[in-house]
Amino acid sequence: MLNANLPSGPYGGDTIDEIATALETSGYLVLPSVFSEDVLQSIFIHFKSLDEERFRTAGIGREDVYHVNQFVRTDEIFWLDRTIPAVNAYFDWIEELRLGLNRRLFLGLFDYECHYAYYPTGAFYKKHLDAFKGEASRVVTTVLYLNPNWLPQDSGELLLYNMEGDLPIERIEPQFGKMVIFLSEDFPHEVLPVNKPRYSIAGWYRVNTSSTLAVDPPQ
Ligand code: OGA
Ligand code: MN
Numbered sequence: 012m013l014n015a016n017l018p019s020g021p022y023g024g025d026t027i028d029e030i031a032t033a034l035e036t037s038g039y040l041v042l043p044s045v046f047s048e049d050v051l052q053s054i055f056i057h058f059k060s061l062d063e064e065r066f067r068t069a070g071i072g073r074e075d076v077y078h079v080n081q082f083v084r085t086d087e088i089f090w091l092d093r094t095i096p097a098v099n100a101y102f103d104w105i106e107e108l109r110l111g112l113n114r115r116l117f118l119g120l121f122d123y124e125c126h127y128a129y130y131p132t133g134a135f136y137k138k139h140l141d142a143f144k145g146e147a148s149r150v151v152t153t154v155l156y157l158n159p160n161w162l163p164q165d166s167g168e169l170l171l172y173n174m175e176g177d178l179p180i181e182r183i184e185p186q187f188g189k190m191v192i193f194l195s196e197d198f199p200h201e202v203l204p205v206n207k208p209r210y211s212i213a214g215w216y217r218v219n220t221s222s223t224l225a226v227d228p229p230q
Contacts, residue, residue: 125214
């Protein structure tokens with residue numbers, strides 16, 4: 012796993028090289044700090060300023076098969092886009108990474124969707140995949156954590172599995188500024204129940220599955 016101190020921040024080419032190499036070799040990586048403190052703070056302040064009513068209980072599946080299933084996940088989400096100034100620097104870096112990954116790995120990543128995820132105390136997300144082979148749409152998952160002073164007793168770790176085993180290959184504490192990136196089709200994962208509110212941005216790079224008959228819905 013590439014968990015080491017990486018040489019440069021958002022716009023350094025080296026970080027993107029490291030990410031591409033990790034995705035190509037192990038399929039995932041954990042970056043301890045990609046964004047500057049300023050960028051993270053502006054996102055976090057915006058996140059916390061939103062009223063809880065603006066979040067909705069997260070569902071499972073895409074638009075046509077969307078349903079809320081409290082047995083699988085109990086987080087609450089708020090979709091993000093470029094109209095929100097607080098997340099612009101985040102989107103800039105995401106775009107830089109999209110182009111970098113396409114250049115290096117020929118992934119054909121077409122767009123990116125992301126939301127804030129708020130896990131109230133007790134919330135969880137059971138073991139799942141973000142995408143299924145053959146239904147390629149979500150190709151690369153990103154999760155950025157926004158939890159200052161996260162302690163082991165706060166739980167809420169992300170457990171990452173491979174397709175073969177029942178034992179996690181990685182346990183990731185959701186500490187402020189940490190980012191996890193993995194191939195969406197290859198790693199089942201779960202979020203353990205949290206002992207205090209947990210904040211993150213979950214996002215997905217997608218390939219274009221539009222046809223003239225059905226335009227791929229954006230969220
Ligand atoms: C998801 C997800 C993981 C996390 O939103 O699909 O698996 O650590 N999130 O928040
Ligand atoms: Mn997931």
